[in-house]
Amino acid sequence: MASTPPPMSPSSTGLRVDAERNRQRIVTAAREVFAELGLDVPMEDIARRAGVGVGTLYRRYPTRAGLIAAAFEAKMNAYADAARQALTDPDPWHGFCGYVEQICAMQACDRGFTTVLTMTFPTAKQFEAARDRAFADFTTLIERAKAAGKLRADFVTEDMPMFLMANAGVLTATTDAAPDAWRRLVGYLLQACAASTAQPLPDPPRPRQMYKAMLRAARRQRPSHKP
Template identity: 35%
Template sequence: MNHATALSPPRRLRADAARNQKRIIAAARELYAEHGLEITLDDVAERAGVGVGTVYRRFANKKDLITEVFDQALDDFAAAAESAYHHQDPWFGLVELFEYACRHMASNRGFSEVVLELEDDVDRFAVVRDRIKPSIDAIYLRAKEAGVLAPGVEASDLFAMIHMVDGIAEFARPSNPDVWQRYMAIALNGVRADDIPRQQLPVPPLTDDEIGKAKVAACSGRKR
C-alpha cells in the first residue's frame, strides 16, 4: 500500500478548509461593514461562495464569527497605532490614528455596533480597552510633550471625540456618508495648541435636505 498516496487527501482537505476559512472571514468583514450585525451566516456563505454547512463547521454561531472578525479588526488597529506612533511628526501621528479610527467606525457598521454592544459586556469591553488604550495613551503623551495639544486635553478625550464623530457618521450615512470628515477636522482643530495651523474642512456641512433624509432614515430604523 502506498502510504504517501493514502495520506494525500487529508492534507488537501486541510488546505481547502484554510482557504474556505479565509473566504468566510473576508466575506463576513465585508458584510458586517456594509450591513451591520443583522446579517446571517447564510448571507456570509453566499458572499463567500461556500455551502452553509462549511460556515457552520468552522463557526458554531454568528457570535463566534463576529468575535473572529472583531479580533482581526483590533489587530489592524494595533498595526495602525504602531505606524502612527512612529510618525516623525507627533501631531500628524495623532491625526493619522484618529482618522484611521474615525474612518473605520464611519465605514464599518458592524464594528461600530459591536463596540456599542461591548459597552454592556464589562469583561469583554475591559479586554478591548486594555488592548487599545496603551497605544492611544502613548500617541497622546508624545503629542502633549511636543506641545501641539491645547492645555487640559486628556487621552480619554480622544475616545470621546471618536464616538462623537461616529455619532454624526451614523446619523448622516443614509444621505451623506462622507460628512463625518468635516466634523473630524473640527474636533481635531478643537484640541490643537493655539500656534498650530488648523485642519482644513474637507467637505461642506449637511444641507437641510440631507438632514431631512437622515432624520427619515433614523426614524424608519427605530420603527422596525
C-alpha cells in the same frame, strides 16, 4: 484492487485543506457583508455569500462574536499598527491628528468596524491583544502631544471612544445622503483638542463609565435572531 485515496493534508492551521478553504471563504464573506451592511446580518446570508451550508458555518463559528472577531482581526491589527506608526511622526501633534483622522476614516469605510470598535471580545485573545497594544501606544501618543504643548492638557484616553461613538452616529445618519459629513465632525473635534484654543470642559467620564457605555452600544447592535 482499488487503492484507498490518501487523507486530506492538514493546513498550517491544523485543519484539513478543504475545511481550511471553507473557513477562509466564511471569513472573507463575513468581512464583506459586515462592511456593507453592518453586524446584524443573518448568519444564513453570510453562509450563502461564502457558498457553504449554514451548518458548516456554525461548526466553524458557533457564535456571532467569534465570527466577528475572525472577520475583523486583520482590521484590528491595522488599527493597532496605526497607533504605532503615529508614534514615529517627529511632530507629536501631527501624529496625534493623523491617527484620529485615520481611525475615523476606517470607520467610514466599514460599517461593521464602526460597531466593532465599541465592542469587546474576551475570548478572542489575539484580537484583544491588538486592541491593548493600540491603547498603550495611543496613551503614549497623548503624552507626547501634551509634552509638546500642542494637545490640550485635559485630554484623556476616554475621550477617544467618545469621539468614535460620535463619529459612528454621524456615519449612521449621513452615509447615504452626505457621505463626507464625518470629516467635518472630525475637523471640529481636532480643533477642540488643540491646546492653543482650549476652553474649560466638564470632567471626563471615568474609565468604568466608558466601558459600560461601550457594552451598552454593543447590546444595541446585537441582533434578535439566532446568534
